[in-house]
Amino acid sequence: MAAVLPAVSALLLAAGLTGCAGGAPAGMAGASTEGASGSQTLTVFAAASLKSSFTELAKTFEAQHPGTSVTLSFAGSSDLATQIGQGAPADVFASADTKNMDKVTGAGLADGSPRVFATNTLAIAVPAGNAANVTGFQDLARDGIRLVMCAKQVPCGAAAATVAGKAGVTLRPVSEENAVTDVLGKVISGEADAGLVYVTDVKSAGGKVDSISIPEADAAVNSYPIVPLAGAKDKEAAKAFVDLVTGPEGQQVLAKAGFGAGSR
Amino acid sequence: MTRLARHPYTGIPRWVSALAVLAVAVVVLPLVAIVAKVDWENFTTLVTSESALDALGLSLRTSAASTLLCIVLGVPLALVLARSSFPFQRLLRSLVLLPLVLPPVVGGIALLYTFGRQGLLGATLQVLGVQVAFSTTAVILAQTFVALPFLVVSLEGALRIGGHRYEAVAATLGAPPGVVFRRVTLPLILPGLASGAVLSFARSLGEFGATLTFAGSLQGVTRTLPLEIYLQRETDPDAAVALSLVLVAVAVAVVSLAYGPGTAARRGLAQRSTPPLILERSVK
Numbered sequence: 001m002a003a004v005l006p007a008v009s010a011l012l013l014a015a016g017l018t019g020c021a022g023g024a025p026a027g028m029a030g031a032s033t034e035g036a037s038g039s040q041t042l043t044v045f046a047a048a049s050l051k052s053s054f055t056e057l058a059k060t061f062e063a064q065h066p067g068t069s070v071t072l073s074f075a076g077s078s079d080l081a082t083q084i085g086q087g088a089p090a091d092v093f094a095s096a097d098t099k100n101m102d103k104v105t106g107a108g109l110a111d112g113s114p115r116v117f118a119t120n121t122l123a124i125a126v127p128a129g130n131a132a133n134v135t136g137f138q139d140l141a142r143d144g145i146r147l148v149m150c151a152k153q154v155p156c157g158a159a160a161a162t163v164a165g166k167a168g169v170t171l172r173p174v175s176e177e178n179a180v181t182d183v184l185g186k187v188i189s190g191e192a193d194a195g196l197v198y199v200t201d202v203k204s205a206g207g208k209v210d211s212i213s214i215p216e217a218d219a220a221v222n223s224y225p226i227v228p229l230a231g232a233k234d235k236e237a238a239k240a241f242v243d244l245v246t247g248p249e250g251q252q253v254l255a256k257a258g259f260g261a262g263s264r
Numbered sequence: 265m266t267r268l269a270r271h272p273y274t275g276i277p278r279w280v281s282a283l284a285v286l287a288v289a290v291v292v293l294p295l296v297a298i299v300a301k302v303d304w305e306n307f308t309t310l311v312t313s314e315s316a317l318d319a320l321g322l323s324l325r326t327s328a329a330s331t332l333l334c335i336v337l338g339v340p341l342a343l344v345l346a347r348s349s350f351p352f353q354r355l356l357r358s359l360v361l362l363p364l365v366l367p368p369v370v371g372g373i374a375l376l377y378t379f380g381r382q383g384l385l386g387a388t389l390q391v392l393g394v395q396v397a398f399s400t401t402a403v404i405l406a407q408t409f410v411a412l413p414f415l416v417v418s419l420e421g422a423l424r425i426g427g428h429r430y431e432a433v434a435a436t437l438g439a440p441p442g443v444v445f446r447r448v449t450l451p452l453i454l455p456g457l458a459s460g461a462v463l464s465f466a467r468s469l470g471e472f473g474a475t476l477t478f479a480g481s482l483q484g485v486t487r488t489l490p491l492e493i494y495l496q497r498e499t500d501p502d503a504a505v506a507l508s509l510v511l512v513a514v515a516v517a518v519v520s521l522a523y524g525p526g527t528a529a530r531r532g533l534a535q536r537s538t539p540p541l542i543l544e545r546s547v548k
Contacts, residue, residue, distance in 0.1 A: 078497075078499075082501075146398065148480065151481065151498075153495055153496070153498045153499040153500075154498050173482065174398040174480060174482060175479075175480025175481055175482050175486065176480075176487075178476075178481065178494060178495055178498065182476070186480070189376060189380060189382065190380075190381050190382045191376070191380050191397045191398070
């Protein structure tokens with residue numbers, strides 16, 4: 001007993017210290033069996049903000065292409081770009097910004113050039129009821145307003161900094177989060193008086209947050225590019241999925257989620 | 265113990281040894297990978313950037329504070345668990361150890377709904393003018409929440425092994441409980457307390473999930489080293505790797521401090537031959 005207790009605590013300690021480890025999923029190697037059944041898997045890596053739209057579009061794609069099932073992997077664009085760089089078995093990549101797309105195209109991992117299929121702009125999210133009475137971007141700098149936004153290292157934070165510069169407002173957030181979903185979470189829970197998120201995040205939160213639009217947001221429009229990947233097992237299927245997203249059906253689904261139209 | 269060590273039994277089946285080697289690889293290989301990935305040329309610049317130093321300083325300060333809090337709260341708790349018996353004691357022990365197995369993010373959510381604005385104590389704290397969320401206090405609370413079980417486990421083990429003969433003797437000699445605690449119990453459990461405190465410090469230093477969920481992330485206020493690593497990874501993987509190595513080095517130092525040869529935790533309490541009984545002042 002004397003030896004067991006510290007040993008167990010040391011083990012648990014190690015688990016706590018090392019935190020999370022990334023890496024490519026190992027279970028995808030079996031998809032190469034294109035036997036008599038003709039069934040195959042298309043793997044799409046997409047930015048986290050595309051979750052609801054792409055889940056719907058994947059169902060549409062499966063209905064249009066019997067025998068093909070779509071596997072979706074949602075994460076931050078930079079994580080996805082890193083995973084693709086490390087050899088993760090993806091067929092299509094949809095990024096929330098051009099910078100992370102450039103990482104993939106720059107490494108020669110894309111098949112053709114990316115197409116911008118959607119845009120997103122910032123909005124102010126406040127807890128339902130807007131207790132702090134935030135009415136515009138200037139209010140975010142008011143004393144006593146607890147503002148949460150993204151860190152400048154991630155796209156939503158860079159966009160927020162651009163908009164703040166355009167509006168001539170110095171922001172002093174109480175927290176700079178890694179992901180826009182973390183910002184939204186802190187607004188929904190009422191810990192923050194206001195948060196800078198994307199228009200699509202406000203939509204996805206339903207009635208849990210109120211939103212105030214920002215006229216200056218046009219200074220930082222985020223473009224979402226998509227591209228079939230060079231390592232795709234079925235290049236035709238990958239191209240067909242990109243066509244669906246950039247086509248009228250895809251654009252309709254994305255507009256419903258609050259995205260701006262892509263340039264195509 | 266020492267007699268066994270002099271004539272060890274070495275009949276280990278080969279396949280067991282092979283699996284043991286594999287186990288070592290599972291732990292050591294990722295660490296080797298970090299060392300191999302470090303950009304040594306720019307290492308100093310990477311780990312001494314303003315944000316990195318802020319994060320390291322904050323990590324050290326908050327971990328020290330939470331370790332202190334763990335000692336203040338954990339020693340009495342371990343004593344109560346080890347030395348008394350009452351209904352639901354086993355249940356209480358399981359509850360106290362829960363943060364050991366709970367995902368930290370769950371701890372963060374729990375803390376948010378305890379100390380947050382809309383939380384259980386939120387209204388009370390607001391009346392008192394105390395704002396916990398997004399403050400350094402929140403970081404310390406999150407760290408204490410996850411680190412406390414380490415101290416309690418180490419200490420309760422030490423207390424149980426030590427037994428309570430010495431305390432009983434001191435009491436029969438007329439020492440009141442307060443004196444017994446200060447003059448007998450405390451010196452007896454000191455090695456266990458030391459290793460427990462080191463482990464708590466290390467766990468606090470590594471705290472990530474609960475902090476991110478509950479305290480937020482702001483340079484110099486709530487962004488501790490693990491959070492800084494997580495953020496740097498977005499734009500500067502080299503900085504993230506370099507800072508990771510700093511935390512690995514700290515972890516190695518802590519583990520060797522707690523379990524290395526000749527340390528208090530290794531010597532243990534069972535081998536103590538002379539009781540630290542200095543009771544002349546209390547026994548009149």
